[in-house]
Amino acid sequence: MIRPGGLFNKIIRSHSNDEDTARRERILNTLLLSCGGLFVASFLISLYQFFILPQYRGLYPVFFLLIIFWLGFLYWFSRTGRLKIASYLFLGSFALLPTYAIYHWGADVVAGLLFYILVIVMSGILLGSRGGLIATGFAVLFINVVTYLQVNKIIDPISYWKAKPFNMSDTFAVSIIFSIIAIVSWLSSHEVEKSIIRARKSEADLKDERDSLEVKVDQRTKELKEVQAEKMSQLYRFAEFGRISSGLFHDLINPLNAVSLNLGKTDGTAEETKQYVGNAVRAAKKLEDLVVAVRKQLTREETKALFLIEQEIRHVIEVLSHKAEKANVELRFTPKSDIQIFGDAIKFNQIVLNLVANGIDACMPPTAELVPVSLADRWVRVSLVEEPEVIIMIVEDNGVGIPEHHMSKIFEPFFTTKINGQGIGIGLSMAKRIVEKDFGGVLIAKSEAGRGSSFKVSLPMHKQAIEYAA
Template identity: 30%
Template sequence: MKHLLLLLLLLLTLPTWLRAAPAQPKPGVSPPPDTAVLRISRLPATGGLLLQKGWRYRPGDDPAWARPDFDDSRWDTLDPTRPRRELPRAAQTGISWLRLRFRLGDSLRRHDLLVNAGERGAIEVYLNGRLVQRHGVINADPARVVARGRFPQPGQVPAGGPAEQVLAVRYAPWQPPLLAGVDRAPQLIVVLCSPQAFWQGQAREKDNARVYLVLLGFSALLALLHYAFYRYNPAQRANRYFARFALAAALASLAGYGAVALAFDSQMPYIVVLFAANALASMTGLWAVRALYALFNRQPGRLYAALWVAYAGLVLLLALANAHPATTYLWAGMSILFTAEEVRLTVRAVRQRRRGAWIIAVGFAGGLLAALAYVGVLLLPVSLLVANVCIAAVFVLPALGISLFLAREFALDAGLLLIKLGEVERLSAQTIAQEQDKQALLAAQNDTLEQQVQQRTGELQRSLTDLRATQAQLIQKEKMASLGELTAGIAHEIQNPLNFVNNFSEVSGELVAELKEAQAAGDAAEVAALADDLAQNLGKIGHHGRRAAAIVKGMLEHSRTSTGERQPTDLNALADEYFRIAYQGLRAKDERFNATLETDFAPGLPAVPAVGADVGRVLLNLFANAFYAVQQRQQAGEAGYVPTVMVSTQRVGAQVEIRVQDNGTGMSEAVQQKIFQPFFTTKPTGEGTGLGLSLSHDIIAQGHGGTLRVESQPGQGTTFTITLPA
């Protein structure tokens, strides 16, 4: 009895119900033994008459073989409904012709009939020399033969034809490389039937396929519902696995409906859809087992992994040997394994008095009854629709049992949450009362603290006012120091052209006196030479005067308050100008100081939008620090030391860099971390305010959207890098 139950339970997940093989025509009246003419007196009421006897066969291809008057008496006889492997080799691999002479009874000749031929191959059917049916693509190369699809159009056998008629079939077998076992199927099936029986059969087959649409809707609804349950409560992982089970079932139902109800132009798309339907239908068993593991709090072990491995191997076998009869038995064995594991888990849960496990057991019992009903339908002459309904019940009832179990668990958990929510509300009320008492105490403490805060705030405000006044004084001192350095440098710069003006003025005065003497003496050549010298001196005086005026004009421009408006600025010229001014400013303070000035300006540097006066202040501050660092190292008396300060520019992508590099005393890592902090300085008291680099950093970073960074090593030098958007 136990083994009988397992055999019946395999129908719960048996995927072969999706193969949807078309109903074979009933033999009807058995034809007489093989004779020259097949006599047909009547047709079955349903289906059609399978033409087996009377066929003559010949390999090769000749259009003349379709003519009704062709003599085929020397051809071999053949039963085309036999498996391909039992036929001659030539019939299995190339184009061949089959001819059948038949005679219809008087009652049949008065009505239109249909002839339908096909199997896994391409065909052309000729009736009395006229082409009445063609499906697929015939080719001498078996690899290029395209087999016919589903629901082909039949050929017409018109009423009132001759008493003796000839049916000629040009046939090329389809030999797909990966469908092992195709040689076990019939070579060719030719059916003669009435139009009413043919079209009613096809309509009935498509109508019966609608049960797959019912399964599709039911499965899709289950997938959506349990996915929503899982999103609401991720701790119940069974909902996730059951949602996958329902999704696989929905996709299998969709593919099954397509395989049964849709017309395909060729055989391969139909086989692909059928393969997908079988693979997905079998996958439902795996996800059902996984859902039961999660429901009953059991960890899947090697057995479940082995089921996946067996499933993968079976899917591969199905892809390679879809037409082989052994696949049906292997699917049945796989279904038995899935069902046995599901039953084992359910029975164990019932024995352990697992809450609600009886619901799943009832679902499986209903599926078993549906399987028994299906067996009864197969034994009794009942319509295919009833069989499909039984198959749907085999799937739906266990799935419904699992779904109801999960829904019950969800409802129980929700009720438990309501109880806990009431407890939380009661505890919240107690907490609120305690919180109110604490709030009253905190209010009193807050009043005291507020008075203390107001008192401290007043003190801090006064301290802040004093600090701001001190800060303003320090900033003013820093500005004055910068202005002093700028003024000293400009004064030193303007001294040279003024000296030239004075010297050339004195020489010009002497030339005027000599000119008068030469004029009095009447020496015209001397007068002309002195006049040329005088004109040359006046040109020099004008040149250096203009130079002094330019320096004064630049000093006035730099002394104006910045408007903050950015203008296209030549950084090369700006850096060179302030480099010279900073050096002359330091030499104005200490004429003994000398340093090597190096420049490396990038040619063709684009104009950068900047506030020239602000960037000039930054450069002046960096140059002053660099000269101060090399001066300090020089005063240390280091042998062979040559003070050197270098400024360079370059374009890096969409930015322009200005580097100020010296070989001075350098800075430690700790100093570099604080170098841009306000009021931090490494200079002795009275020589610096500690605001120069801080203000420079703000001008570059906040005013121009750039960066100012420092790199230094003690005893080797320092490099400041300004980066501005181009």
């Protein structure tokens, strides 16, 4: 079952895809149907008065009937896509009524003036501001011309109505005009409100789409940065390995030589053989530890478990010992064998390697801006502090330090104060990323130019570590 409101909306609905055209077509169709209804009522009233009143001086019923057919014709024009033609014909038809009334009954006839106001308002709505101005200009010009002709007795309009009191017919005519003006005003306001609502909804939809797009872009950018950071981390590990490879080969050759020399002396007494075999085993163990430490710098495996912090620091010291010795830098570490943490041991190994290698570089003159305070006593110290819920590792050096104006940039990728060939500015940014992302910790740097630097790594004891240990 079709509801009356739904049927009316279906009758006035526009077939145009353009919003402005559709809005004007809806208004025109509504006006045509409303005027049609009013003129049907006028036709019935005039028909009644024509047969009942002895002296009927109003418009003949056939006049209203012609207007009804004319409105139906304009509605058909509008529905067949000829909106502009239908609008001009509709406004022209309405303009004929006040034009005839003013010319026939005088420039001061109220109904004619009200009709002109109605025509001006409808022209502005259906044809735009230019149509409203044209209608206004025509009305003003015609009223002035008629007034001039009337004053100069060139035309003699009918004026008997001035002496005649208002009757029901006059009141009804004015009521029709007021009703049409009310309908036009309501239509205009209603369509404006609908346009505002659509505009606000479109704005809200665009805002939601923009926000969604921004979220997607931010998310995608974050993902790309993560992938980029991971790639840089892998490349940096290999690059750093390349820088220290000569020292690693030196450290590998020493225990191999020790194994070879001690095994070559096993042809003596049993006591001497036992001593030489023991020396060879210790050298092989040192070689094994060194290989494990090197493998951790190259592996990409990620396994989270409880691990000993001291063991990982010792592996890093093994890897960097030759580099430190070559730079005349002492690596100091006071072990605490019982400190454990939950996480990826390889990632932690990379943090320590980057910070310690950075400290060694800071003690190796020259750098881009400063030289160390002391060339004789140079050191990098690693210390551990265990608190109830946090494990703190501090890596200090007495190298060149970092100028104050660079402190805000030291964790940015590719930023470095070292001379060409000493670094590419990835180590500290990668260390900070691992500390924050993989361990949920904090990396803080303090430095004084010419006196050295201190990097404090605070790693929380996560709940899963306690559960794992239990």
